[in-house]
Structure formats: C-alpha cells, structure tokens
Amino acid sequence: MSCNYEVKTKFLRGFADKTRLQILDCIKEEEKAVSQIVKEINGNQSNISQHLSCLKGCGIITGRQEGRNVYYSIRNEETRQLLAMFDIVLNQVEQDVACCEINKRLLPGEKVKENV
Amino acid sequence: MSCNYEVKTKFLRGFADKTRLQILDCIKEEEKAVSQIVKEINGNQSNISQHLSCLKGCGIITGRQEGRNVYYSIRNEETRQLLAMFDIVLNQVEQDVACCEINKRLLPGEKVKENV
DNA sequence: CTGATGTATTAGTATAAACTAATATGATTG
C-alpha cells in the first residue's frame, strides 16, 4: 500500500492550505452554495471557486448543482473523520508546530531548542 | 476548535510532499538514522535533512541523537494512526484524485467529467 | 590534534501554488 505517492501527495495537499481548511470547516456540517461560503469566510469569489475546484479534484469534497447554485459538501464520512482526527492530533502537537521554518538562521551562539 | 489555521496548515503541509511521505513510510515502523533513510529512499543527503527538519518542526517526527547519528521516528501513536488513516481514506478516493489540476484548460468542446 | 563520518545549514535557482482582476459560461427570469 501507499506506494502511489503522487496521488497521496495530491490528496494531502488538498488540506494543506489555510483557505481550503476554512472552506472545509465551513461546510463540514452541511452542504453550502459557493456564494454562502464566499460570504462566510469573507473571501474572493474567484479564489474560493478555484479552491473548491482543487478540493473537488482531490476527492475531498463533492458538488451538486441545483439551479444556478452549486452546493458543496464533504465527500464522505471517512473524510469527515479525517478532518476530526486532524484536530485531535493537533492538540498534542500544538506547541511544537508554530516554528517550522526551513532554513532558519540561528543567531550567534543560539542553540536549536530540542523538542525531542 | 480549529480556529488557528496557520498552525493547522503548517502541520498538514508537513504531509503534503512526496519526499516527506516517503520518509514517513520509511520510519513508520521503527526509528532510523538519517543516512539509512537517505539510502533507502535513494535521496540526496541535504534534501532529506531539510525535509526531516521540516517534519520535526511540524511536530510529525521526533529525533534523538546517538553518537554521530540522529535517529528519527514518528512522534507519537496518534500521528501513526493518522498516517494509517490517510491510506484508508485514500482507498475510497483513489479514482478521483489523479486529476486535481487548478487552471486546467479545457479543449474546445471538452466537458469536465463530473465526479459528483 | 587530525582525519573521517554523519548531519545540518546556506545560498542560489527552478518550480509550483495562490492571489487578483477580468472575462466567460450556464441557468433562470421576465
């Protein structure tokens, strides 16, 4: 299993964006039309539409057209559970994450604080 | 919950890279030294080191120095479970994911295939 | 102390992803 890293990466990248996480939070309980989402997270229509397209392409959400509206929702229960699990794991990690900076320059004499 | 999107995004971005997923697969069962990882995934030492640093900064892995070696492993059981869950959810999604391309240009007359 | 080994960091460059503004499509209403 998990040898198709391309697909897996693409899937996980779907979650790895602030705006997309906001969208997911926004629709995690119930489906919503694009315009609702745009309003609720105070976003730009074009931008949100592109993110929705990405999320859909990644298999994270699903869309259903009704009249001129398109309603998006979390694709399935497993994905919803995954979202919940993110929060659980994050709670145990919260402290450490804040400072993931690749190529961080140390000040003279400064030591990396070991979070081992 | 889940209002600190910056931190959450950073955490999830840790998983959203092919090389990092390979590393995680490589160490998911047991801790390994950097050089072992480099060898097993046939990578570049500098590159792997940077990815390890990122994973550590994201709170996904933890490192322990022993002599000149540094051994990395998955941070905790919850994170290991999260990794397992990725595979589970992916199985149900596999089909759809392959084609998440933002700004994909349609050929004349081509219709987006609806995966609704 | 010197050289060798293992790991980390830096600097520079290439690539990919996200944002904005403008425009296009598609459905509905009158």
Added chain:
DNA sequence: CAATCATATTAGTTTATACTAATACATCAG
C-alpha cells in the same frame, strides 16, 4: 431573446516551496 445571477475559467503576477551543490558543524577514532 435579453438581462441577471451564480459559478467557473483565464491570464498575469507574487509568493512559497523544493531542489542542488557547496560548506559548516559535531562526534568519534586514532
């Protein structure tokens, strides 16, 4: 059919991320 509304797409730009090569640091053996 024309106007409107909701959403999607495009094109261009900016920003972030990943990669490579070179170098630094830290530990150990002799």
